Amino acid sequence: MPVPPADVAKLFATFDGSSAAYQSLSRTLDAATAEWPELRVAVLSTCTAEVLQPFLIVEGARRGLRLKLWFGPFGQIEQQVLDPQSPLFAFKPDIIWVFARLEDWAERELLQFAALEDAARAELRDSIIKRITAVSEAARRNTSASLLWCNFAPPRLPGVMSAPGLCDGRSLTAFCNALNEEMSRAIALVAGAWTFDLARTISQCGASRWTESRMALLARIPFSTDGAIALSRALTRVLRAILMPPRKCLVLDLDNTLWGGVVGEVGAAGIKLGDSFPGNAYVALQKAALALRNRGVVLAVASKNNEAEALEALAHPDGILRPGDFAAMEIHWEDKATSLRRIASKLNIGTDALAFFDDSATEREWVRAQMPEVGVIEVPASPADYGAALEDSEMFDAPLITVDDLRRAEMYQQQEQRRALQQTSGSVDDFLMSLDLKVQVGPVNAETMERVAQLIAKTNQFNLTTRRYTHAELSSMIDAGAVALWMRVTDRFGDNGLTGAIIALPEDDTGLWRVDTLVLSCRIIGRNIETGLLGVLCSEIAKRGAHTLKGEYLPTAKNELVKDFYPRHKFAADDSDGRLWRRSLLPLDSFTIPSYLHLTYAE
């Protein structure tokens, strides 16, 4: 279970999870979360979904979301989306959740499903995909709200699901699987549109527990109370993942977390790790952590131990994780908050990007009190439940995984090597020269949009304005004439990936432009690469007639680092509080780009 934000956690302390409690808690939360930003979610469905309201409110608040919901009349998906004046758009949604059921969209075809030839099935599939595409495109024309489409669960229709095709790949389930695959491909082509895996949600809830025939027949409600809760959890989990950045680093304790027993007492040979219980439960947690590392979560250790003994235990033959899998290790007898701060500073990430997994309730409480921004995972008493607790914490949820995510853990380790080199080099310039920095810059397009949106959403330190944009908003800015550039950096230790972006907009048609957004991933700061990126931007906008560039610095709690970015680049103050800056772009070559940067521009 995700841990709710501190100010509403006390309301959840007495919450018993009954459906009556959902109703009353949803009302209490309305007042308790009044200060939170509102997320407006419109629901379009082919069945009655209003009954979800209190469940969504409560599960949303558990994840830090204040949902404002609007339910369209059932069966009116096209009517609402095609008409720009419809109540749907009057609601001004941030998210449109579309829940169409195959039972409602293909009722007639389903009744004769077993008899449908392959060609007829393909035709049915195509017509559904066309319908999805048409709705998505219409929504895209009329709003920049994100679209979240439920995929299709095999309908449980008496007489249809049974015998024919059960064993030859022509079952209704096989049809739905193929349909869903094609559906996610079609949705991926629409900017700001996502797939919600309803089929998986239902199978995890249990298809027979999911429905309730009386509610279906009396009120067209397709789910039971258990189903409504399962659906609300899954949906708010996805909304949170779309809106909030995941934690970047999992900090693990060692004794009784990664293995059973205390290595300082029983020795490396005596710890519990292996094929039988409870050793296999600790192995399972190690595997889960490795799986997270393989998809980009950085691993670290914070343990109160003698380092030599702990390292010996990490070499245990039945262990999965080895010292090399951790980007930082704090093994000593100092307190864990200190360890966590050191880990964050070593990795150059905020402490709010850390998640902490420790079997000791005392340590968890200490960290929670010292560092409320850290994601402290509630660890169950038995190691049998550790893996599930890690997964259910939802700390590392990301709506999609980019190529850079997959390489992140590796990149943090290369950073350690760079730091080692820095200690042996002489001057900073010598060091930077020896890095063999190659900086590639190019215009943001469909291929790079997702990573750029992600970077803008996640970057806090090297971020001049901290404006956050969705994929859809970025697209419309570019369509409206903005110049948006991405940047990749490689050096002799490897590829840092897409790690910077800059966006500038014309202020008017006299050649006055403004830098709207400039972000750099913290893993590449300190090498003046930003000067290269700004230089390329200036020459790109100069080609479009720019002669003066305005810059803005909007201070936040985290971006002090870039306070002097504009004065460093010879911008003159345009106000008295250091926020607005301006410089002439003529002559263009007045920018000094450091000689150790090898800049290239990809058209």
Added chain:
Amino acid sequence: MPNDTIEIRLRRVFSQVLGLPEETVDDATAPDNTAQWDSLTHLRLVMAVEEEFGVTIPAEQIMDMISFKIARLMVEEQAAS
């Protein structure tokens, strides 16, 4: 709380679902005199009552549960059988 009488538990459920103080819920509470009790809330009440007492109200009777008193009699009848 499991030792509370059916009436007390049922009143708690009605109060939570309808958003009314417990002391204002009595046998006479019905859709006619309770603004919050619309058709959607009716289904929520049925679901919450079933969950609280581990009973199933037959489909034919769901729409008949049109007052606190009737709900109480339905639950008492099922509890007795």
